[in-house]
Amino acid sequence: MPDKTTAAGAALQLDGLVKRYGDVVAVNGVSLDIEPGELITLLGPSGSGKTTTLNMIAGFAEVTAGSIRMAGRPIADLRPHKRGIGMVFQHYALFPHMTAYENIAYPLKQRKVPKAELRARVEEVLALVSLQDHGDRYPRHLSGGQQQRVALARAVVFSPKVLLMDEPLGALDKKLRERLQLEIKRLHRLLGTTVVYVTHDQEEALVLSDRIAVFNEGRIEQVGTSEELYERPRTRFVAEFLGESNLFAGRIDRGDREPAIVTDHATLRAPSSCDAQDGAECVLLVRPERLRVAHQPPSGADNVLDATVRQVIYLGSSRKVELMLPGDHVVVVREPAGAVTELGEGDRVHVSWGRDDGVLLPERDGAPAAGDSLAVPA
Amino acid sequence: MPGWLRQAFGDRWLLLVVPTLAFLLIFFGYPVVQMLLRSVQEPTSGLGNYELFFQTEVYVKILRRTVTTAIIVTVVCLALAYPYAYLMSIVSRRWRIVLLAVVLLPFWTSLMVRTYAWIILLQDTGIVNDVLERAGIGRQSLIRNTLGVTIAMAQILLPFMVLPLYAVMQGIDRRLVQAAESLGANPAKAFLRIYVPLSMPGVIAGATLVFILSLGFYVTPALLGSPQNAMLSQLIVQQVSTLLNFGMGGTMAAILLAVILVILLGISRVVRPSAAYDAVGPR
Amino acid sequence: MRRRVRPGRVALVVFVTLTGVWLVAPTLVVIPMSFTEARTFAFPPKGFTFEWYSNFFTDRQWYDALFTSLRIAVLVTIVSVVVGTAAAFGLVRGRFRGKGLMQAFILTPTIVPVVVVGVAIFATYLRWRISGTTLGFVLAHTALAIPFVVVTVSASVRTFDRRLERAASNLGAGPWTIFRTVTFPLIRPGVVSGALFAFITSFDEVVVSLFIQSPMVRTLPVQMFSSVTREIDPTLAAASTMIVVFTTTLILLTLFLQTRGSDAR
Numbered sequence: 001m002p003d004k005t006t007a008a009g010a011a012l013q014l015d016g017l018v019k020r021y022g023d024v025v026a027v028n029g030v031s032l033d034i035e036p037g038e039l040i041t042l043l044g045p046s047g048s049g050k051t052t053t054l055n056m057i058a059g060f061a062e063v064t065a066g067s068i069r070m071a072g073r074p075i076a077d078l079r080p081h082k083r084g085i086g087m088v089f090q091h092y093a094l095f096p097h098m099t100a101y102e103n104i105a106y107p108l109k110q111r112k113v114p115k116a117e118l119r120a121r122v123e124e125v126l127a128l129v130s131l132q133d134h135g136d137r138y139p140r141h142l143s144g145g146q147q148q149r150v151a152l153a154r155a156v157v158f159s160p161k162v163l164l165m166d167e168p169l170g171a172l173d174k175k176l177r178e179r180l181q182l183e184i185k186r187l188h189r190l191l192g193t194t195v196v197y198v199t200h201d202q203e204e205a206l207v208l209s210d211r212i213a214v215f216n217e218g219r220i221e222q223v224g225t226s227e228e229l230y231e232r233p234r235t236r237f238v239a240e241f242l243g244e245s246n247l248f249a250g251r252i253d254r255g256d257r258e259p260a261i262v263t264d265h266a267t268l269r270a271p272s273s274c275d276a277q278d279g280a281e282c283v284l285l286v287r288p289e290r291l292r293v294a295h296q297p298p299s300g301a302d303n304v305l306d307a308t309v310r311q312v313i314y315l316g317s318s319r320k321v322e323l324m325l326p327g328d329h330v331v332v333v334r335e336p337a338g339a340v341t342e343l344g345e346g347d348r349v350h351v352s353w354g355r356d357d358g359v360l361l362p363e364r365d366g367a368p369a370a371g372d373s374l375a376v377p378a
Numbered sequence: 379m380p381g382w383l384r385q386a387f388g389d390r391w392l393l394l395v396v397p398t399l400a401f402l403l404i405f406f407g408y409p410v411v412q413m414l415l416r417s418v419q420e421p422t423s424g425l426g427n428y429e430l431f432f433q434t435e436v437y438v439k440i441l442r443r444t445v446t447t448a449i450i451v452t453v454v455c456l457a458l459a460y461p462y463a464y465l466m467s468i469v470s471r472r473w474r475i476v477l478l479a480v481v482l483l484p485f486w487t488s489l490m491v492r493t494y495a496w497i498i499l500l501q502d503t504g505i506v507n508d509v510l511e512r513a514g515i516g517r518q519s520l521i522r523n524t525l526g527v528t529i530a531m532a533q534i535l536l537p538f539m540v541l542p543l544y545a546v547m548q549g550i551d552r553r554l555v556q557a558a559e560s561l562g563a564n565p566a567k568a569f570l571r572i573y574v575p576l577s578m579p580g581v582i583a584g585a586t587l588v589f590i591l592s593l594g595f596y597v598t599p600a601l602l603g604s605p606q607n608a609m610l611s612q613l614i615v616q617q618v619s620t621l622l623n624f625g626m627g628g629t630m631a632a633i634l635l636a637v638i639l640v641i642l643l644g645i646s647r648v649v650r651p652s653a654a655y656d657a658v659g660p661r
Numbered sequence: 662m663r664r665r666v667r668p669g670r671v672a673l674v675v676f677v678t679l680t681g682v683w684l685v686a687p688t689l690v691v692i693p694m695s696f697t698e699a700r701t702f703a704f705p706p707k708g709f710t711f712e713w714y715s716n717f718f719t720d721r722q723w724y725d726a727l728f729t730s731l732r733i734a735v736l737v738t739i740v741s742v743v744v745g746t747a748a749a750f751g752l753v754r755g756r757f758r759g760k761g762l763m764q765a766f767i768l769t770p771t772i773v774p775v776v777v778v779g780v781a782i783f784a785t786y787l788r789w790r791i792s793g794t795t796l797g798f799v800l801a802h803t804a805l806a807i808p809f810v811v812v813t814v815s816a817s818v819r820t821f822d823r824r825l826e827r828a829a830s831n832l833g834a835g836p837w838t839i840f841r842t843v844t845f846p847l848i849r850p851g852v853v854s855g856a857l858f859a860f861i862t863s864f865d866e867v868v869v870s871l872f873i874q875s876p877m878v879r880t881l882p883v884q885m886f887s888s889v890t891r892e893i894d895p896t897l898a899a900a901s902t903m904i905v906v907f908t909t910t911l912i913l914l915t916l917f918l919q920t921r922g923s924d925a926r
Contacts, residue, residue: 080831081830081831089824110833393751395763398748398767398811401803401804405800405801405804406769406781407766409781412781413780458683462680464673479916486908495687498694499690505704593774596867597867597886601890615779619783631780
C-alpha cells in the first residue's frame with residue numbers, strides 16, 4: 001500500500017502565473033494556494049486557461065511570468081521528467097506496445113525500483129483499481145473505463161505528492177463517468193495526494209472537489225467549496241456556470257429603511273447583508289430550490305410576484321416548474337417530489353422567496369460592484 | 379512547447395537532417411554536377427559535345443527510338459494497368475490483397491531475374507516461338523530487336539503503373555458515379571464522365587513514372603536488344619565504360635536528364651498538384 | 662440476396678486475371694530452367710538435376726558474388742537506416758526554412774535515371790580512387806537507398822502520437838529513454854520497412870554496380886549480367902530461382918503479417 005504518510009500530498013502554490021502565446025494571453029495572472037492533500041478542481045469553459053495552467057504545473061508549457069512552488073520548492077524551471085508529479089491525460093496516453101502491467105511499471109522502472117518491490121507495488125495498485133486480473137492485457141483489449149483506470153494506476157504507483165488530471169473522464173459515457181468519479185474520490189481519500197483536476201463539467205466538479213477554482217478568460221473568478229460557490233457566488237459568471245440560476249437585474253434603492261432592488265417590473269427586498277451603494281447596478285440571484293409556488297399569495301413572504309405557469313416537468317425525484325413573469329422573464333422553480341400543489345399550464349400563481357434566499361451579484365462579469373468587498377484572487 | 383525544449387530542439391531537428399543532406403550532396407550531387415560540367419569541358423570547352431550529338435545521325439536515331447519505345451511501353455502499361463487497378467479498388471479486402479501480392483511480387487523481384495526470364499521466353503528456340511509456330515503464325519525474331527525489348531519492358535514496368543493508379547483510385551468516392559447513374563446517365567457514360575477524370579491524377583503519375591523509367595532503362599534493352607537497335611542508355615554505357623569518353627557520355631546523360639526535366643515541367647504545368655486531393659472523397 | 666452479375670464485370674475480371682498471369686508467369690520460367698541437364702537456354706528444359714544449385718555454392722565466381730552482395734547490402738542498410746531515420750525525424754518534427762527543398766533534394770536519387778547516376782558516380786569515384794572498392798559500392802548504394810528509408814520512416818514518424826512522449830516524460834523518462842522505450846518501438850515497423858527497401862535496393866542494384874565493378878568487388882547482379890552475356894550457364898537459372906523464392910516468401914510473409922496485425926484490432 002502506498003504509505004499514507006509518505007504519499008500524503010504536497011502543497012502547491014501558483015503565484016501570478018501568466019502564459020502568452022504570441023499575442024494571445026491564455027493565462028492572465030492566476031494565483032492559487034492549494035492545500036496538501038486536497039482535491040481542487042479547475043473548472044471553466046474551453047479556452048478559459050485551466051488546461052494551460054495544468055500544463056504549466058506539469059512542465060509542458062513554459063511559464064511566461066509567475067512562479068510555481070511545490071512544497072515550497074520552485075519547480076517552473078524543472079523539466080517535466082524531473083518534477084515527480086503524476087498526471088492522467090484526457091485520452092489516457094497508455095503505451096500501446098506495453099501491457100497494463102508494463103505501463104504501470106514504467107515510472108517505477110525510471111526510478112530504478114528493484115524488481116521485487118516493483119512487482120509488489122504494481123500489483124497492489126492494480127488491485128486498487130480493481131484490475132488485478134488484467135495486468136497482461138494490452139490497452140487495445142481494454143474498455144475505455146478500464147484504460148482510464150490503468151492510466152490512473154500508472155499515475156499513482158510512484159506515490160507522487162501531486163496528481164494532475166486533465167479531463168480524464170471526458171471520453172466516457174455518463175454512467176461510466178459517474179462510477180469513475182466515485183472511484184477517483186475513493187482513491188483520493190485513500191492516498192491523500194494533492195489532486196488538481198481539470199474539467200468543464202460542473203456536476204463532476206461538485207461531486208469530486210474539496211474546492212473549486214472557477215476559470216474565466218484566463219483568470220480565476222472565485223475559489224471555494226462547492227457549497228460556497230453554489231450558495232454564495234461572487235460574480236454572475238460563477239452563478240450561471242454552477243447550477244441553474246434565476247436572475248433579476250436592477251438598481252439598488254436605499255431610500256427606505258430596508259435596501260431594495262428596483263427592476264423593470266417590481267421592487268424586491270434585498271438580502272439583509274447588502275451593503276451596496278444607492279443606485280448601484282446589480283443582479284439578484286435566486287436558486288430554483290429557494291422559490292415557492294402557490295395559488296394563493298403567501299403571507300409573510302418578503303418577495304412575492306405574480307406569474308403564469310409555463311411548463312411543469314416531472315423528473316422523478318423532483319419537479320421543475322417554469323414560470324413566466326411580466327416582461328417575458330422565465331423563472332425556474334425546483335420542488336422535491338411529493339409537492340402538494342397541483343399545477344397546470346396556464347395557471348395563475350404566486351412565486352415567493354425570503355429576502356435572504358437571494359444573493360446579490362455585481363452587474364458586470366468579474367468586476368465587483370462599488371462597495372462590495374470582494375477578495376477575488378486576481 | 380517549453381522554452382528549454384524549443385531552444386534545444388528548434389535547430390536540433392535540422393541537425394538530424396544534416397548528415398543525410400551532406401551525404402547526398404557529396405556522394406551523389408557532386409558527381410552529377412561534375413558530370414554535367416565535364417560534358418562542356420571535355421574534350422574542349424563549350425557545347426561541342428552537344429553539337430556533335432545532334433549532328434550524328436545515329437545518335438539522333440537512337441534518341442528517337444528511345445523516346446518512341448518509352449511512349450509505346452507507357453501506353454501498353456496504361457491499357458493493362460487501368461482495369462487492374464480499378465478492380466483492385468472495388469473488390470473485397472481479401473481479393474485486394476491477392477491482387478496486390480500479384481503486383482508486388484514482380485515489383486520486388488530482381489530486375490536481372492526478370493530480364494533473364496524474358497530471354498528464355500523470347501529466344502528463337504524459346505517457348506513463345508514454339509507457341510507461335512504451333513498456332514501457325516510461324517517463328518518470329520523476338521530477341522535482339524526492339525519488339526522483344528518493348529514486350530519485356532511493358533511487363534517489367536507494369537507494377538509502376540498499377541501502384542500509383544490504385545493509390546488514387548482507392549480514394550475516389552464511387553458514390554459520385556452512383557449519383558450520376560441515379561440522375562439518368564447510363565453506366566458507361568457515368569464512368570467516362572465522372573470516374574475517369576477523377577482518376578486522372580493517378581494516370582498522370584503512373585504514366586510519368588513509367589515513361590521516365592523507360593527512357594533511362596538499361597538492363598533490359600542491353601540484354602534483350604542488340605547494338606543495332608540500341609537505346610540511349612546503352613549508348614551512354616558504351617561511351618563511358620568502353621570508350622572512357624566522359625565528355626560525350628556526360629553529354630548524353632545530360633540530354634537524357636533534360637528530356638526528363640522537360641516532361642516533369644510540362645506535367646506540373648498541366649496538372650495542379652492539388653488535383654489529386656480534390657478527387658478524394660470521404661473515406 | 663442474389664446480385665446481378667453484369668457482363669462488364671465478368672469481362673473485367675477475366676481481363677485482370679490475364680493481366681495478373683502476365684505479371685507473374687514470365688518470371689516463373691526460371692524455376693524449371695534451373696533443373697535442366699543441358700547447357701542451354703532451351704525451354705522446356707530436358708532432364709532434372711540439382712547440379713546448378715550446388716555449382717552456385719561451389720563455384721567461386723558465384724558464391725563470392727553472393728557474399729559480396731550480402732556484405733555490401735548489410736552495410737548499406739545499416740548506414741542508410743541510421744542516417745535516414747535521423748533525417749526523417751528532423752524533417753517531420755522540425756520547423757525550419759527550406760524543408761520542402763530538402764525533401765525534394767533527398768528524393769532526387771530516385772528521379773535521376775540510374776544510368777545517369779552510374780556515369781556520374783563512376784567518373785567521380787574513379788577520380789577519388791574508390792571505384793571498384795567496397796567503400797565505393799557502399800557509398801553509391803547508400804545514396805540510392807537513403808530516399809526510401811527517409812520516405813518510409815517519415816510516414817511512421819508522422820503518424821506517431823506525440824502525447825505518448827509527453828506521458829513518458831511526465832512519468833520520469835529522459836529524452837533518450839523516451840526514444841528508446843516509447844518512440845522507437847512504435848515506429849519500428851516503418852524502420853524495418855525502410856531497412857528492407859534499403860537492403861533490396863542494394864542487393865539487386867545492377868547499373869551503377871556494372872560501372873564501378875572491379876575483379877575484387879563483383880556483386881551478384883553483376884555476375885548474373887556477365888553470365889548472360891558471356892556464356893550459357895544454367896547456374897544463372899538456379900541463382901534466379903533462389904532469388905524468386907526468397908523474394909516471394911518475404912512479400913507473402915509481410916502481407917500476411919500486415920493482415921494479421923490489422924485483424925487483431
